[in-house]
Amino acid sequence: MKSNNVPHRIYLSEDQIPRQWYNLRADMKEQPDPMLNPATMRPVTEADLRPVFCDELAHQELDAVTRYVDIPEEIREFYKMYRPSPLIRAYSLERALGTPAKIYYKFEGNNTSGSHKLNSAVAQAYYAKRQGLRGLTTETGAGQWGTALAEACSYFGLPLTVYMVKVSYNQKPFRKAVIQTFGADVVASPSDTTEAGRRILAADPETGGSLGCAISEAVEKAVSTEGYRYVLGSVLNQVLLHQSVIGLESKTAMEMIGEYPDVIIGCAGGGSNLGGLIAPFMQDKLTGRADPRIVAVEPASCPSLTRGRYAYDFCDTGRITPLARMCTLGCGFIPSANHAGGLRYHGMSPILSKLYHDGYMEAVSVEQTKVFEAAVFFAKQETILPAPESAHAIRAAIDEALRCKETGEEKTILFGLTGTGYFDMTAYSAFHDGAMSDYIPTDADLQKGFDGLPAVPGVR
Amino acid sequence: MKSNNVPHRIYLSEDQIPRQWYNLRADMKEQPDPMLNPATMRPVTEADLRPVFCDELAHQELDAVTRYVDIPEEIREFYKMYRPSPLIRAYSLERALGTPAKIYYKFEGNNTSGSHKLNSAVAQAYYAKRQGLRGLTTETGAGQWGTALAEACSYFGLPLTVYMVKVSYNQKPFRKAVIQTFGADVVASPSDTTEAGRRILAADPETGGSLGCAISEAVEKAVSTEGYRYVLGSVLNQVLLHQSVIGLESKTAMEMIGEYPDVIIGCAGGGSNLGGLIAPFMQDKLTGRADPRIVAVEPASCPSLTRGRYAYDFCDTGRITPLARMCTLGCGFIPSANHAGGLRYHGMSPILSKLYHDGYMEAVSVEQTKVFEAAVFFAKQETILPAPESAHAIRAAIDEALRCKETGEEKTILFGLTGTGYFDMTAYSAFHDGAMSDYIPTDADLQKGFDGLPAVPGVR
Numbered sequence: 001m002k003s004n005n006v007p008h009r010i011y012l013s014e015d016q017i018p019r020q021w022y023n024l025r026a027d028m029k030e031q032p033d034p035m036l037n038p039a040t041m042r043p044v045t046e047a048d049l050r051p052v053f054c055d056e057l058a059h060q061e062l063d064a065v066t067r068y069v070d071i072p073e074e075i076r077e078f079y080k081m082y083r084p085s086p087l088i089r090a091y092s093l094e095r096a097l098g099t100p101a102k103i104y105y106k107f108e109g110n111n112t113s114g115s116h117k118l119n120s121a122v123a124q125a126y127y128a129k130r131q132g133l134r135g136l137t138t139e140t141g142a143g144q145w146g147t148a149l150a151e152a153c154s155y156f157g158l159p160l161t162v163y164m165v166k167v168s169y170n171q172k173p174f175r176k177a178v179i180q181t182f183g184a185d186v187v188a189s190p191s192d193t194t195e196a197g198r199r200i201l202a203a204d205p206e207t208g209g210s211l212g213c214a215i216s217e218a219v220e221k222a223v224s225t226e227g228y229r230y231v232l233g234s235v236l237n238q239v240l241l242h243q244s245v246i247g248l249e250s251k252t253a254m255e256m257i258g259e260y261p262d263v264i265i266g267c268a269g270g271g272s273n274l275g276g277l278i279a280p281f282m283q284d285k286l287t288g289r290a291d292p293r294i295v296a297v298e299p300a301s302c303p304s305l306t307r308g309r310y311a312y313d314f315c316d317t318g319r320i321t322p323l324a325r326m327c328t329l330g331c332g333f334i335p336s337a338n339h340a341g342g343l344r345y346h347g348m349s350p351i352l353s354k355l356y357h358d359g360y361m362e363a364v365s366v367e368q369t370k371v372f373e374a375a376v377f378f379a380k381q382e383t384i385l386p387a388p389e390s391a392h393a394i395r396a397a398i399d400e401a402l403r404c405k406e407t408g409e410e411k412t413i414l415f416g417l418t419g420t421g422y423f424d425m426t427a428y429s430a431f432h433d434g435a436m437s438d439y440i441p442t443d444a445d446l447q448k449g450f451d452g453l454p455a456v457p458g459v460r
Numbered sequence: 461m462k463s464n465n466v467p468h469r470i471y472l473s474e475d476q477i478p479r480q481w482y483n484l485r486a487d488m489k490e491q492p493d494p495m496l497n498p499a500t501m502r503p504v505t506e507a508d509l510r511p512v513f514c515d516e517l518a519h520q521e522l523d524a525v526t527r528y529v530d531i532p533e534e535i536r537e538f539y540k541m542y543r544p545s546p547l548i549r550a551y552s553l554e555r556a557l558g559t560p561a562k563i564y565y566k567f568e569g570n571n572t573s574g575s576h577k578l579n580s581a582v583a584q585a586y587y588a589k590r591q592g593l594r595g596l597t598t599e600t601g602a603g604q605w606g607t608a609l610a611e612a613c614s615y616f617g618l619p620l621t622v623y624m625v626k627v628s629y630n631q632k633p634f635r636k637a638v639i640q641t642f643g644a645d646v647v648a649s650p651s652d653t654t655e656a657g658r659r660i661l662a663a664d665p666e667t668g669g670s671l672g673c674a675i676s677e678a679v680e681k682a683v684s685t686e687g688y689r690y691v692l693g694s695v696l697n698q699v700l701l702h703q704s705v706i707g708l709e710s711k712t713a714m715e716m717i718g719e720y721p722d723v724i725i726g727c728a729g730g731g732s733n734l735g736g737l738i739a740p741f742m743q744d745k746l747t748g749r750a751d752p753r754i755v756a757v758e759p760a761s762c763p764s765l766t767r768g769r770y771a772y773d774f775c776d777t778g779r780i781t782p783l784a785r786m787c788t789l790g791c792g793f794i795p796s797a798n799h800a801g802g803l804r805y806h807g808m809s810p811i812l813s814k815l816y817h818d819g820y821m822e823a824v825s826v827e828q829t830k831v832f833e834a835a836v837f838f839a840k841q842e843t844i845l846p847a848p849e850s851a852h853a854i855r856a857a858i859d860e861a862l863r864c865k866e867t868g869e870e871k872t873i874l875f876g877l878t879g880t881g882y883f884d885m886t887a888y889s890a891f892h893d894g895a896m897s898d899y900i901p902t903d904a905d906l907q908k909g910f911d912g913l914p915a916v917p918g919v920r
Contacts, residue, residue, distance in 0.1 A: 007474035008540040014467035080468040081552065081843050092541065092615075110570055112845045112880070154840045155552075174634075174885035178845060180892050181836055376641055380614045383541050385572045385638060420572070422882040425634035428641050 008091060010253045012084035019071055022244040022279050024351060025237065026067035027286045032354040033325035033459070036312065041457065044322050052219060053238075054229045056127040060238040069241060071123075072130075078122045078155060082111035083245065087253040088417075092381040094401070101404035103397060104261070105417045106250045106277060107384065112178075113148035115342075115387065115419030116273050117233050120242035121145070124231040125152035134227030135159035139189065139214030141168055142341030143175035144387070144419060145233030150182035163189040163218045167208035168341065175423050189214040196220050196318065211345070212317020212331070219320060234270025235315060235324075235349050243276025250414065251280045261292050261414035263400060267392035268296040268305065268363070269342045271349030277416040278361075285360055295400075296356065296363040297392040299371070300440045302335040304328055304348045305356055305363035307446060312456040313347055323454060326353040330449025336439040338368055339427030340388035346449065366395045367438040372431040374398050375421070387419040388427050468551060470713045472544035479531055482704040482739050484811060485697065486527035487746045492814040493785035493919070496772065501917065504782050512679060513698075514689045516587040520698040529701060531583075532590075538582045538615060542571035543705065547713040548877075552841040554861070561864035563857060564721070565877045566710045566737060567844065572638075573608035575802075575847065575879030576733050577693050580702035581605070584691045585612035594687030595619035599649065599674030601628055602801030603635035604847070604879060605693030610642035623649040623678045627668035628801065635883050649674040656680050656778060671805065672777020672791070679780060694730025695775060695784075695809050703736025710874060711740045721752050721874035723860060727852035728756040728765065728823070729802045731809030737876040738821075745820055755860075756816065756823040757852040759831075760900045762795040764788055764808045765816055765823035767906060772916040773807055783914060786813040790909025796899040798828055799887030800848035806909065826855045827898040832891040834858050835881070847879040848887050 025031060034043035049058035060069065071079075090103040108116035128136055136158060140146025146162040153160040162184050169176060169188040176186050189209045190197035196216040200207060207213075215232075222230035233239065254260060264281050266274035274296055284290035296305055304327045313328040315321040328347040329335075335344040348356075355361045368388070375391035377398070378384070386394060397415040404411050421428065430436045485491060494503035509518035520529065531539075550563040568576035588596055596618060600606025606622040613620040622644050629636060629648040636646050649669045650657035656676040660667060667673075675692075682690035693699060714720060724741050726734035734756055744750035756765055764787045773788040775781040788807040789795075795804040808816075815821045828848070835851035837858070838844070846854060857875040864871050881888065890896045 009474070011471045014469070078843075112839065112843050114882075118843075151843050155843065173889070174882075177885040177889040177892065178882075181839055181845065181888050183840065379572065379641055380643065383538075383572050383578075383611050383615065385641065422574075422634075422638075425637040429633070429637040432637065432640050 006089050006257045009086040009088050010257060011086055012249060012253055014080055016252055017076060017079050017083050018245050018248040019076070020068035021071055021241045022248060022283065023063065023067055023069055023241050024275070024279050024282060025064035027283050028354070029286070030354065030358060031064055032350040036323040036456065038323055051223050052230050054128045054131045054133060056131070057124060057238050060241055061236060072126060075123055075126050079245070082118065084249050085110055087250055090382055093378060096381045097398065097401050097405065099401040099405045100408060100410045101401040102410065102412045103401055104254070104412070104414045106246055106414070107417045108246060109384070109387070109417065109420035113144060113151050114422060115144040115148065116243060116246060116276065117145045117148035118151060119245050119276070120233060120239045120272065121148035121152040123242040125149065125156045125158055128229055129156040129158050133158070133229055135161070135225070136229055136231050137161045137163065137218040137222040138231050138233070139163040139211060139218045141165050141211045141344065143168060143172055143423060144342060146179050147175065149231065149233070150179045150184035153184060154182040160184040161221060162186050163191070163214040165189055165209045165211055165214050171426065172423060189217050191217060193217070194220045210317055215316040216318035216320055234272035235347065237351060239272045240275035240349060240351055243272050244279040246273065246276040246416065247279040247281060250277065254414070259412055260290065262411040263293040263295060263413050265295045265297060265393050265396045265400065265413065265415040267343060267389050267416070267418065268298050268348065268352065269389065270345050271352040273416050273418045275349050275352055282355065282360065294361045295396060296352065296361060297396040298363060298365050299338050299340055299343050299392065300365040300367045300438065301338045302329065302344055303365040304346060306365045309450055309453065310353060310357045311453050312459055313453055315347060323456065324350045325459070326350045327356060329446060330452045332452035333449030339424065339430070340368070340392065342389040343392065364396055366392055367440070369431065369436050369438050371395045372428070372436065384417065385421045386417060387421045388424050390418045393417065466549050466717045468549055470547040470717060472709060472713055474540055476712055477536060477539050477543050478705050478708040479536070480528035481531055481701045482708060482743065483523065483526055483529055483701050484735070484739050484742060485524035487743050488814070489746070490814065490818060491524055492810040496783040496916065498783055511683050512690050514588045514591045514593060516591070517584060517698050520701055521696060532586060535583055535586050539705070542578065544709050545570055547710055550842055553838060556841045557858065557861050557865065559861040559865045560868060560870045561861040562870065562872045563861055564714070564872070564874045566706055566874070567877045568706060569844070569847070569877065569880035573604060573611050574882060575604040575608065576703060576706060576736065577605045577608035578611060579705050579736070580693060580699045580732065581608035581612040583702040585609065585616045585618055588689055589616040589618050593618070593689055595621070595685070596689055596691050597621045597623065597678040597682040598691050598693070599623040599671060599678045601625050601671045601804065603628060603632055603883060604802060606639050607635065609691065609693070610639045610644035613644060614642040620644040621681060622646050623651070623674040625649055625669045625671055625674050631886065632883060649677050651677060653677070654680045670777055670794070675776040676778035676780055694732035695807065697811060699732045700735035700809060700811055703732050704739040706733065706736040706876065707739040707741060710737065714874070719872055720750065722871040723753040723755060723873050725755045725757060725853050725856045725860065725873065725875040727803060727849050727876070727878060728758050728808065728812065729849065730805050731812040733876050733878045735809050735812055742815065742820065754821045755856060756812065756821060757856040758823060758825050759798050759800055759803050759852065760825040760827045760898065761798045762789065762804050763825045764806060766825045769910055769913065770813060770817045771913050772919055773913055775807060783916065784810045785919070786810045787816060789906060790912045792912035793909030799884065799890070800828070800852065802849040803852065824856055826852055827900070829891065829896050829898050831855045832888070832896065844877065845881045846877060847881045848884050850878045853877065
């Protein structure tokens, strides 16, 4: 098929849903540094992880060797309800920009959770169910992960408690209602259901909570409840593994139409979408088969790649999780109230951090008013209302296409459209009303975060 | 393809998007009675309609002869951004119900407007633009139509003013924000921008408005503004014509998998979705090629088919529109605050009313708590969060499938899933909280509406 005959939406057949996830670590010449048990400062073992994660996921987290992991049939059956997701040729956007570039995007918002998060949620719920667990706990900030996991747990008949950051719980009652529709318990965090929550409430009864606090509560609840485990929607290696379906489908669809991207762009908070989207293309890069540019886009207000340190740090603000070596702003760094809640995380997937550190990946940071300008422009052209997180990738893709317009290059651009913005209209309204600010942390702000980094013997 | 090998989601190719809409009237042996000009009590002419509708749409409204109407290429180009919509086999729902029935649904919620309304919105915006009009006006209640039209007008660069029922304007700020994202003006109705609005405000400054009032304002604004016309998202013949894409695609997809529905189920407010979904199947019925059951589902709180009169009535509460003969509860009937705002309309498409009156179609009414039970059950199984309107069809489809379970019949059920419920979480919350009531009008309530029906000489 010639690229000018490409349909607007390229759907794979159901048979083309991947049968295996791709484990990027298997092709990395240099591995990410191991997670450390904070009590011993030694690499964590599966045994260390099993009280927190279910057995199969503890295994996947540490397995850097198995290149392809079979997707259980039950998970593929679930995937068939909303996958393959479409690869979309942005003809209308290209016309509006007047660019010679060809723009493609992989749209992961066509499911009720409204985002790519469901790809890992269903896997994590399935393994928990198969192990005979009695329930799961998790935290949610913006709410996409909480929604996706509630959907997956409902399908497998697994009880779920979601600790939702209190400020979100109060500001996003509709998100809460969707999660409740799928039968999950939603608890405003901090709460009086955990030691951690009670301690924080005692210190500051009026606190709106934080993701770090919600993680602490969810982990405590999981490890202190018989038959429960904790699950997380990003950052972890297992999550990137599951999310590889995004990239695998994208690559197959592009092959069907005779295309290969010159540049691949994804938004990056904890890295779940970016890691999944780029996986098979990064494989090409690591194995010398191709050399596409890979660009991570992060908010200027939370620039863990572009301005962070590559260092060992806690994954949570409460400093109870294992230490991971990653690009981080310091677990004590509190990002400003950027509307892309899903990108407000101090760290970044250790796999992506390593790849970035080793020069396999670029990163740019963008300011949120510029992001919303791109979001509105895109919505008008492509008729999809993007999530603020996804709009970071749109911003960078538009900028790339505009550079092509200047140079005349007919580049093929692929970006990830992770989800829809139906629950983010407060942010859109702030943009329409001119009430959106662009806070960029000063070097002094960042230094405070770096000062709180834990000391790890033997690591610079 | 055998029906047990049917994929979960059946997508047609882009080439299979219909090239022509199907005009059901061309195959009706008995035509619906003509619309009447209330000033003359004579059938309306295209000339009568042209001050209100653009020329092509005035023509389509009255054209009962042309069986197939070419879809302009510009509209097909837009359709390609979100069509063909998937026909989905509800395997998970079937399993959960334990029914031998095969359940299919045509899902029209996979576009930003979140509903099927976009199919007609793009057509109406296109014809207005082609005529060189300067702008459009419309009204919106639940907000699906306002969103869809804003999206279409934005694409064609056509200014739009949406009169949004004030109570919705205040209760659904996020709907308003989406419409504004697409660049449309949103005015809370009643407003001081029209005579009609000022009159109503003078009488009752605290009124929350009504769809009838919003229609009056939108029509007044259109006819009093140079180069403006008014557009409507349901009830009209032209809207059913455009919505025939739903049924045409459904029929093609079912043919591809060797299926034909025994029963076709759709929710019915003004009739836009139902009329579109059933069009080619009703053609089979009218021409004797097949005889599927066709079932309209309406709220028990607003039962225009099951308990209404087949009579001439105004299309609006303000009694300024032409008279249409239809199943109606009387233009003065004020439906209770059912959460399915899109089904709160006193009348029903004249085409569908005639078909129902002549025995080609069945109708059932359902209570809203039963509807939300079905919605939540469906969401958990099929992972799509349905709009309350769509959930009426789900309720009836589930009831049909449960009857098949009793009788052992392997019926093939097709229903229309018109949209998603992302902006209806207040309703879901009310359901979760047990705060939802089932109001059914008494015969005396209905009589009041019937008493207000206009007298039309020569019609019983």
